[in-house]
Amino acid sequence: MKNIHLYIFGIGNVGSTLIDQVLQSHTFFRQQHGIDLSIVGLANSKRVLLDLEGISKNWKDDFDNLSEAREADSFYKVSSLCDATKIAVDATASKEVAQCYPELLENNFNIVTANKIANSLSQDFYDLIRVLLIKKNLCFEYETNVGAGLPIVQSIHDLYSSGEQLFAVNGVFSGSLSYIFNRFSEEQIPFSEIVIDALKGGYTEPDPREDLSGNDVARKLLVLAREAGLKLEFDDIEIQNLVIPSLRTASLYQFLEEVKQLDPVLQEKKESLKEGEVLRHLGELDVLHKKLKVSLKAVKKERPAGQLKGSDGFFEIYSESYAANPLVIKGAGAGKAVTARGLLADIIKVSKASQEVLVFR
Ligand SMILES: NC(=O)c1ccc[n+]([C@@H]2O[C@H](COP(=O)([O-])OP(=O)(O)OC[C@H]3O[C@@H](n4cnc5c(N)ncnc54)[C@H](OP(=O)(O)O)[C@@H]3O)[C@@H](O)[C@H]2O)c1
Known part of the structure; x- marks a missing residue:
């Protein structure tokens, strides 16, 4: 049995x-993969709970009652006490945590992350992680950096690493903006109400402006562009920002208080649609010309992007072998359950890879 x-x-x-998913599937992982997964460390921005025996189903109460103030090296103190394979899982949207990845690697942690910041900081930082x-x-x-649990990153990686020439990746990259514009196009309610619903439902980033500014989709485009071998910076991306200038630098609280100010602009865009058109938030990665673009566009309802429902993500990959008929990946592109399951799939992948390394040695 391999201890992770x-x-x-x-x-x-x-x-x-x-x-919750790890605790529920614990026995399955032991029986199916010979892997004993224990969660030995939990942290939010302020507190940390450590238990080398592994946390139990009562982890929320334990976190409330037994956690300690978080210090920069809280995890390293206990991780050095045992020789189990270590995986740091980043389920934050924090730049501070992303910037710790080189240090985590130096301390022998594998990393699984839903946080797309590390892969969309400077090219130098991206390269440093690969060197380490x-x-x-x-x-x-x-994998969950783009399309939540959908297999986008792996698909691009496999095509690129097998020598395939990639041409373009287009689609609706954001499950949250898919949810927002699918509803806004169909329902007669103010844009701001849908944004608040999306935030409450856990679809948007902790700060919805990260989605509405186009930055979140831009980061996803950059992750895929780099996966396809391009060397680019965030500033190279053409981004349409849907947040009006006066709300861009406001506090999150103030933004949510005044989010109604976005309604007239978005309502005008909706009213300017022609018969049979809907609004869709699109990401376009032109691999051949190294151009990345994020924008809100009118799309014909009968087109695949026009047919999306709920928080569907939608990706069309054009390449040498998929030139006329693109590889299409579509499905729930946001949501805590699919994202957590995607993280868990990555955790199992890393656990198995570390097992193989041990067997090989
Ligand atoms: N939700 C989705 O559908 C979805 C889909 C795909 C990818 N993702 C990605 O998944 C990540 C998490 O999203 P979420 O919806 O779970 O966000 P969330 O509900 O806001 O949770 C964020 C967590 O990160 C913690 N945190 C913030 N800064 C931290 C720090 N410096 N150190 C340790 N913990 C810190 C927060 O702690 P405090 O409470 O103390 O601030 C909170 O526990 C994001 O990167 C997001 O892009 C989410």
């Missing part, structure tokens, strides 16, 4: 669902 220790950063929507992964013989998985 999980250290989870972030116990919000995705992190807490992941914890090789040096330390560790794994880094991030």
